[in-house]
Amino acid sequence: MTNTEKKGCIEAVNLCKLFPQAGRKPLEVLKDCSLTVEPGKLNVLIGTSGCGKSTLANILAGYDCPSSGEIMMDGKPLNGPGSDRLMVFQETALWPWMTVMENVIFGPTVRGEMSKKEAREEATRILELVGLQDFRDKYPAQLSGGMQRRAELARALINNPKVMIMDEPFRGLDDLTRELMQEYYLKIFEESHCTTLFITTELEEAIFLADRILIMTFLPGQIKKVIDVDLPRPRDYRVLTSKRYLEIKGETLECLLEEGRKCFGDECNIANSMVDEFRRQANDVCDR
């Protein structure tokens, strides 16, 4: 893939998003939220649940409109969804009435970019990359959860998008499957270096995958801090025990816990002591 030429840099400036609430003043989900998705990098957006990560992702993908603010891709304003920014969803959106192969070749054939035959060849290559070559004629319901996510990844990858937006793609998978998926995914990313915005709530997943971590505040959502992850690539699980990893983890955790405390509310003593406990653990990690 020729990802050095294509950029896929998304810049969002002062995004606001209000959700109207019956009888109350509108809920401010995003307020003056500015961020940059750097090209060719794996940008990970992390935040507590309910802080507006999915809203932000939907806006960047073009499925939702911001109440105010601007989004530019490679210097041009964006409006509406497009196949240059593909989103992989929390829940699997593979069409259950098509086989894995039919699902994967759908994009390039409906846009008329490839003939059915070319698309099949390309799909075969990509399915091999995600380890599904033996399952291409199965229906999604015949695959396990992890395989469905990989099929979905393949369906997005074949379009050679400038930007991939992945909204908690590994949520709901069991721990082992999740770890295997992360390794698969890293392998694919390190080969393609396709600009990615990866959304997650899992700290370890974030650090393991990311080039940059964008930490989001609790409502209203803003980017609180950007942390560069300078762990060497290609990465594998050994990185999880390195000193640098633990330092980054401590820094990120500190930042997340501040938001966590906000989201629990200051009055709640149990939550406060829980957050203190987290903080103590975080310090231990840093001291080691």
Next chain:
Amino acid sequence: MDTNLILPVIIISAFSIWIFYHRQKKLAVILGISTSEQIKKTLTSQRFWLLILGFALTIGFWYAAVYWLPFKAFHRLPGPDEVVIEWLSRDPYYGISIYTKEYYVHIIYSFYRATTAFLLATVLGVPFGLLMGWSRRFYEYSFPLVEMIRPIPPLAWVPLSILMLPGVEPAVIFVTFLVAFFVTALNTLLGVQSIDQAYFRAARCLGASSKEILYDVVIPGSLPYIFTGLQIAMGAAWFSLVAGEMIAAQYGLGYLIWQGYSLVKYPTIIIGMVTLGFIGYGSSVAIRYVGKKLMAWREQELGGGAGVTHGE
């Protein structure tokens, strides 16, 4: 047989030829019968005996109620023995049995009317429902209207349709069609509405045009509901057909039943009813079979993902 019967005969022959083109095993599956190697398994299964027990209890109660029990309401009815003897008789006392031509003329008339109405309802109702689900504007126009017209019972349409249509035959078919049409259209609409928004979002995002979304998402996505609708529509069609035939027809099972009542041929009533039961069951099975063929993906889904043999 008069010339009116040519079309029904063609339909029935085509149906029979279609069945016999399938291998014997498939035929067995269609009809729900087991082949020889499966007979032993069937005979030892609990399901089979429960089925037999259900029938036996019902028929036993019928027999007892007519001959032994002090239920006045049942004493004017023929017993099951009388009905079966009449039904299988070469020389039936009341004129209708499996050996008389008239019996089949009634069946063919009813079958022809129900099939015509059902096919019309499918051909018009499915696109109508798809359109309602597909276009917001069309939905706003048509849905309130449909909801207004739908509750009018089929029999209320009989006078109007006889007035407006040339002859009794189209009128009966129209009344039958109407009921099946609404069931089909509304189930199709429900099918379109049931499709997960994520499927549309994914298709749109990959660059599919409206036409491609219609063919690749809307139609396959609503098929399960469409087929449920068709099965209910078939039932509803028989229901209103028989009602229509009782009022306005010269032939048909509904007519046969009503005539049996007027002319005090009580076993004939039961023969007509049981025949309707068999035909209704058969048409349901046929629709289910076509549905299964068209929705292989769903079959496997319901099969609990038996295809997964490799672990993650």
